[in-house]
Amino acid sequence: MSRPEMTHRHHILITGASSGIGAALAEYYARPGVHLTLWGRSEERLEKTASTARTKGASVDVLSIDLTKADNALKALTRTDESLPVDILILSAGMADIRPHKALAESAEVALKMSMVNFATPVAMATEMANRMAARRHGRIALMGSVASFHDLPLATVYSGSKAGLGRFSTALQAAMTPYNVRVCLIAPGFIDTPMSQRLDGEQAFLVPVDKAARKIARSINQGRGVLVFPWVFQLTRLLEMALPRPIAHRILRKLDVMQHPESEMGGN
Template structure:
């Protein structure tokens, strides 16, 4: 295939959908994955995207066999992707004192961490052999310091940062790039459920523009928007006692039963 190909999970809404449109506008063919494929098809038609350039695949990234099968189907149909963006993720508040929230944490890790590794898995060896390709992990500023009520999400995104860093070291000698992106607050259906202030809130389309530029430039790690990167560094530098005091009384993310 002469047209470059982007494989994107979580493409039925939010950041994934915005990234899909940005890559399409840049001339890429798309392989889009979600549990709700009808929403992707409706979005494709509404935006006038050429069906010949857009492959749509149904998968649940929390089930490794499901996302691996979708990736293998896309390779068989559209060829080996140039860019793979593991964007699918969930964010649910949790309270460790509640037994049912342990299952919530397991679900978060199944999607955000194991699901990311399973997304990358079908592409790694083939990209090594080709000696080119880019794997993109969508982490979060929330992975830099833990926030009350966000234990599962913060831990999962810290895990994404560490996992992508490890993978980058493994694959760079083979010509395969690994990019870690840490969004701050991006205006999506997911963040609209938050009941606390979201500084430097950025439209999803603006995030997609900056993410596309970062990925094309081959950066290793970037926080978007940059202002949240500054905030994150300051938070990381705060002594624990100060950080704990700063978070007293902060609103918590809704738990699954409260959503």
């Protein structure tokens, strides 16, 4: 796939850039004329991503940050944009967790943390950047949802719920920002071969290599596409669950059997 020529210094800010999709997107976009601002939790892994990007000619800044602290994230975003206006904001960071074995639901502590990382902080960041980009009449904002948002997952009520909220916010923001030439893209992937999915024991249908997923996502962002769902089969599963009576759909979903390794065993974004 050809990449658009850039006639000015593009500034791309990517959260969750220490591994997974965020790191793959940083590598994809890295080239001369591009400045990357990379956020993540692990400073060591961020530097590894940055090093790869620099070898491709991009200039890079990194920031180790905890996205459960939204106020800090907003202050850092403001400083970054005032230093060099952001052209593309990719909110790739996310947290995935499922109900522990024999537990009735996720813990309240996990629910609060996941809600901040998956919903509250990216919503606040996207809102702030939308206002700034609208004033400039230019920009792209991409938010990382999930096909899990289409389903009532008993094993992952907070994950599917937080991604569903992010999805509705994204399409609503798209409606608000289109007149100002700010394109908002919701990315709703299935299983991608990243440290997040590698924590799971169980069937991961239609697993997508991370580099292939990054190319597909970047193409949608560059084109200003409103929603990207992939692989395509998840469009069908979404329609199937919508067609089924909810009690029947819930009975099927309760039969899902997935286990998850602790994050410390597998790493994370």
